[in-house]
Amino acid sequence: MLYENAMQAADLIREKTSYRPKIAVILGSGLGSLGEQIENADYIPYADVPHFPVSDVAGHAARFVFGKLKGREIVFMQGRFHYYEGLSMRQVCFPVYVLHLLGIRTIVITNACGGINTQFTPGDLMLIEDHINMIGANSLIGENDERFGVRFPDMTEVYDVSLRKLAMTCAEELSITLRSGVYGYFSGPCYETAAEIRAYKALGADAVGMSTVPEATAANYLGMHILGLSCITNMATGIASKAHSHEAVLAAAEKSGKVFSELLSEVLCRIPVED
Ligand code: HPA
Numbered sequence: 339m340l341y342e343n344a345m346q347a348a349d350l351i352r353e354k355t356s357y358r359p360k361i362a363v364i365l366g367s368g369l370g371s372l373g374e375q376i377e378n379a380d381y382i383p384y385a386d387v388p389h390f391p392v393s394d395v396a397g398h399a400a401r402f403v404f405g406k407l408k409g410r411e412i413v414f415m416q417g418r419f420h421y422y423e424g425l426s427m428r429q430v431c432f433p434v435y436v437l438h439l440l441g442i443r444t445i446v447i448t449n450a451c452g453g454i455n456t457q458f459t460p461g462d463l464m465l466i467e468d469h470i471n472m473i474g475a476n477s478l479i480g481e482n483d484e485r486f487g488v489r490f491p492d493m494t495e496v497y498d499v500s501l502r503k504l505a506m507t508c509a510e511e512l513s514i515t516l517r518s519g520v521y522g523y524f525s526g527p528c529y530e531t532a533a534e535i536r537a538y539k540a541l542g543a544d545a546v547g548m549s550t551v552p553e554a555t556a557a558n559y560l561g562m563h564i565l566g567l568s569c570i571t572n573m574a575t576g577i578a579s580k581a582h583s584h585e586a587v588l589a590a591a592e593k594s595g596k597v598f599s600e601l602l603s604e605v606l607c608r609i610p611v612e613d
Contacts, residue, residue: 347387377406477556517570
């Protein structure tokens with residue numbers, strides 16, 4: 339059913355927009371502003387798309403923005419779905435399957451996250467080198483449809499090395515500090531305990547968050563090129579001295595939004611486009 343449902347969603351989207359981008363961007367909490375800079379945008383609310391889950395997380399607009407950024411066709415997702423909303427992993431990743439059927443070959447997955455690496459400071463941007471998923475769920479669990487991919491996908495290079503190089507080059511040219519590190523995934527919705535953060539630190543995580551990994555796992559399975567870009571909005575539990583709040587996370591993401599958008603828009607214009 340996943341294939342058929344995703345096909346119906348893709349068909350509806352093709353009726354609503356004449357744009358045929360090959361690059362998609364999932365915009366994380368507080369990072370949606372680049373979607374506002376699109377010329378002649380076609381907005382498609384998720385609520386209009388068949389089989390799309392319904393999401394109500396603050397900081398997420400819940401729509402596709404199709405259009406051109408500096409002449410290049412792109413689709414932005416303003417808002418994403420999270421496992422903590424009570425959705426299945428399949429539902430969380432449903433948009434990624436739809437994007438695949440729409441012809442997306444490269445996906446940029448962004449998020450707001452907490453810093454574990456003490457060299458980082460809130461406001462820093464981080465390229466995702468790799469991730470750790472210990473939540474006991476995986477977005478590919480369920481019957482496999484060979485039209486999408488193989489049963490046992492390789493995960494050697496989820497986050498494309500050449501896209502990471504491109505992002506580093508762009509950051510250097512723009513004099514933007516860009517960190518690089520391992521993203522540790524937690525389901526949320528609560529923030530992590532201090533002991534969990536110590537454990538993830540010992541395992542090699544540099545940052546921690548509640549998104550990205552399900553979608554990256556699905557996108558890798560679908561054969562997409564993936565770039566993961568995080569905004570460190572706070573230091574993780576036990577490293578930070580204060581308690582966390584979603585409002586503070588959103589405010590910090592919005593504060594970094596300008597530099598984040600500057601880097602992202604440069605990268606998007608320079609991603610090699612495939613047929
Ligand atoms: N933990 C998990 N998710 C987050 C955090 C955090 O500290 N900050 C922003 N998203």
